[in-house]
Amino acid sequence: MTELLTAAQMRAIEDAAIATGEVTGLELMERAGRGVVEAIFEEWPELAQTSHRAVVLCGPGNNGGDGFVVARLLKEWGWEVEVFLYGDPEKLPPDARVNYERWRALGEVAPLEDDRFDSWPDGDSSISLVIDAVFGTGLTRPFLSHRHLAMTLNSASSISRRNNRWPLVVAVDVPSGMCADSGQWLGDDAPVDFAGTANLTVAFHRPKLGHVLHDGPWSCSSLRVADIGLPENWRSTRSLLWKEVVHLAQKPQRIDAFHLSKERFPNPPHKYTHGHALILSGGAGRGGAARLAARGRFGSGRGWSPWAARPRR
Numbered sequence: 001m002t003e004l005l006t007a008a009q010m011r012a013i014e015d016a017a018i019a020t021g022e023v024t025g026l027e028l029m030e031r032a033g034r035g036v037v038e039a040i041f042e043e044w045p046e047l048a049q050t051s052h053r054a055v056v057l058c059g060p061g062n063n064g065g066d067g068f069v070v071a072r073l074l075k076e077w078g079w080e081v082e083v084f085l086y087g088d089p090e091k092l093p094p095d096a097r098v099n100y101e102r103w104r105a106l107g108e109v110a111p112l113e114d115d116r117f118d119s120w121p122d123g124d125s126s127i128s129l130v131i132d133a134v135f136g137t138g139l140t141r142p143f144l145s146h147r148h149l150a151m152t153l154n155s156a157s158s159i160s161r162r163n164n165r166w167p168l169v170v171a172v173d174v175p176s177g178m179c180a181d182s183g184q185w186l187g188d189d190a191p192v193d194f195a196g197t198a199n200l201t202v203a204f205h206r207p208k209l210g211h212v213l214h215d216g217p218w219s220c221s222s223l224r225v226a227d228i229g230l231p232e233n234w235r236s237t238r239s240l241l242w243k244e245v246v247h248l249a250q251k252p253q254r255i256d257a258f259h260l261s262k263e264r265f266p267n268p269p270h271k272y273t274h275g276h277a278l279i280l281s282g283g284a285g286r287g288g289a290a291r292l293a294a295r296g297r298f299g300s301g302r303g304w305s306p307w308a309a310r311p312r313r
Contacts, residue, residue: 005206007137007180013205017230025095028228029062032204033069035226036172039202040129043222044168051078052128057112059134059176060087065096066172067133068103075106086112086134127167132198136173137180137208171198175219180208183216197221205230
C-alpha cells in the first residue's frame with residue numbers, strides 16, 4: 001500500500017529528523033536536488049548522454065533552494081543552465097540562501113519578473129528542460145496573485161504539450177500553484193487549463209495527497225518519488241503526526257477536491273459526540289460501497305459521516 005502524506009506531515013517528518021541530529025536541512029536540500037536530477041535521467045536516459053540547455057525557475061522558499069541545487073548539478077554535468085529567481089535573494093531562508101550563493105559562484109541569477117518568457121518561441125528546441133522550483137508544498141495563498149509567474153509557467157507547459165517534446169517541464173515536489181493536500185489549483189477563478197502542468201513531477205520521501213486527488217494526476221503527469229534519507233518507519237515522528245491528526249479531527253475542514261454531501265437519517269447522534277469519519281467514493285454510478293459504509297456507520301450509532309464523491313467532468 002502506498003503511503004500518502006499531507007504537507008504538514010511531511011514537514012513534521014523532516015523537522016523530527018533534523019531535531020534528532022540525524023541530518024541537517026542543508027543536507028536534505030542537497031539530497032532533494034540530487035534526487036530530481038537522478039529522476040530526470042531515469043525518465044529520459046538520453047538527456048544524460050550529452051550536454052543540453054536548462055532553464056531553472058527558483059522561488060523565494062526552500063523549494064527554490066532545491067532548484068539552485070538542481071542548477072548546480074546540471075552545470076557540473078556540463079549543461080548550459082540559466083537560473084531565474086522569483087523574489088528577493090536577501091529574504092531567502094538560510095539553507096536556500098547557501099545554495100543561492102553556491103550557484104552564484106558558477107553563474108548569474110536573473111529576476112523572474114522580467115519579460116524574458118513573454119515571447120518564448122514555440123519552436124525553440126534549444127531548451128531541453130524547464131525546472132519549476134518556484135512554489136512547493138508550503139504554498140497556501142491563491143496563486144493567481146502571482147499572475148506574471150503563472151503565465152510564465154503556463155507558457156512553458158503549453159509549448160511542451162504542443163511540441164510533444166521540448167522543452168520538458170519538471171516540477172520539484174508539486175507543480176507551482178497546485179495544493180499539495182487537495183490537488184486543486186490555488187485560485188478560485190483559474191480554469192484548469194491555466195495551471196502550469198509538468199511532464200515529470202519529483203516528490204520527496206512519499207507522495208502527497210495532492211498528487212493523486214482532483215487534478216493532481218493530470219498536473220503532475222509522470223510522478224517519481226526520490227529517497228532523501230528520511231526514516232522509513234513512523235517511530236521518530238509518530239507523536240508529531242498524531243498531533244496533526246488530532247488537530248484535523250478537532251477542526252474539521254472541507255476538502256475542496258470533492259463535493260461533500262451528507263445523507264440524513266432519523267434521529268442521528270450529535271455529529272461529533274461519537275466520532276467523525278470521511279467516506280470517499282468515485283463519481284456517479286460508483287458510490288454503492290460508500291453508501292453502504294455510510295449507512296452502516298449511522299446504523300451502529302456512530303457520529304457525523306460526510307460522503308465525498310468525485311465530481312463529474
